[in-house]
Amino acid sequence: MIRIIRIFITAALFLGAAVLSPSTVWSGSCCGGSGGSNLVLPKIYTAQVDVSFDWEHYDGFWDQNGRYVQDPTGSVLDQYRLNAGYALRLAPRWQASAFVPYVLNENHYSGLSSRSYGLGDVQLSLWYEALDDLSAWKVRNAKDLVPSVLIGPSLLVPAGISPYDEMTSSFDVTGRGFYRLDGNIIVTKTLHPLSASFSYSYGTYLDRAVNREYGKYVEPYRKDLGDRSSAALTISYIAYPGSAGDTLTAAANLLYIAEEDATINGSTLQNSGFRKNAVGASLAYSSTDHDWGLRAAWSHALKQDGKGKNFPTTDIITLGVSYGFR
Numbered sequence: 001m002i003r004i005i006r007i008f009i010t011a012a013l014f015l016g017a018a019v020l021s022p023s024t025v026w027s028g029s030c031c032g033g034s035g036g037s038n039l040v041l042p043k044i045y046t047a048q049v050d051v052s053f054d055w056e057h058y059d060g061f062w063d064q065n066g067r068y069v070q071d072p073t074g075s076v077l078d079q080y081r082l083n084a085g086y087a088l089r090l091a092p093r094w095q096a097s098a099f100v101p102y103v104l105n106e107n108h109y110s111g112l113s114s115r116s117y118g119l120g121d122v123q124l125s126l127w128y129e130a131l132d133d134l135s136a137w138k139v140r141n142a143k144d145l146v147p148s149v150l151i152g153p154s155l156l157v158p159a160g161i162s163p164y165d166e167m168t169s170s171f172d173v174t175g176r177g178f179y180r181l182d183g184n185i186i187v188t189k190t191l192h193p194l195s196a197s198f199s200y201s202y203g204t205y206l207d208r209a210v211n212r213e214y215g216k217y218v219e220p221y222r223k224d225l226g227d228r229s230s231a232a233l234t235i236s237y238i239a240y241p242g243s244a245g246d247t248l249t250a251a252a253n254l255l256y257i258a259e260e261d262a263t264i265n266g267s268t269l270q271n272s273g274f275r276k277n278a279v280g281a282s283l284a285y286s287s288t289d290h291d292w293g294l295r296a297a298w299s300h301a302l303k304q305d306g307k308g309k310n311f312p313t314t315d316i317i318t319l320g321v322s323y324g325f326r
Helices: 002-020
Strands: 047-062 076-091 094-109 112-119 122-131 148-157 180-191 194-205 208-213 216-224 228-239 247-259 274-286 292-301 311-325
Touching (some): 180 228, 274 311
Antiparallel strands (some): 208 216
């Protein structure tokens, strides 16, 4: 009961901050195959469909002391994800979205090979648009400095294959196996041609009973994964090629994600949490009417000592297309 209360308080704090703010003030894949994505609906749309493809290549890992360790020679670890997203406007300032990944793992490690596929964990999100960004071209007064702010909860639904299902290898997982509720905030400010965005999420898992690990039955126990926090800072440059009104946006970002140690029957499972730092870049194209959008993105984990802990280092390449309905 205490855990459930904490979860709803987390969501209520974020939503409450949005509802009570004055109107003049204003998207890992490892360990579970995709982590969901923030699919945010632009103001001009009533709905949007988004389809993307991810290729995540694993290349070494950070150990429990934060040291970078290379994989054994000849190792090839890859995960491919086909993602489908849908966002719907519920009211002038409210929107909801769903993000569903389909995951394929192909791995060769220390002479062992495995291949698995299935749904990843599904993410459901609800957003409140607390403040609107006027996207000014020139700062003339204080209102031109007001950013956009979106706040809301998201729920990660364990639809994927987890270590607690009928599977035998950690390389075959496509989901975490736990529900997680996050409180999210995204702050964006555009002063053409530049735009800056900061996003932050804090999530807590629902504990669950476990009686099987990697296909083998064990003495039943209750497990709870540690609370997760993530933050991203993105800087973008918006160009207008030609005279038709198309836009081309180049962006660079920094990503931080961390998860605290898990617990088993209330006792801390030491060194089960993790930390990751990554950098990324993207290029996005939007048509003149802004209904069609294309994007390509790259994310790179920093393969250096101290830049992560207890987590794989990966490169992720994403290609995506979206269409908005007015």
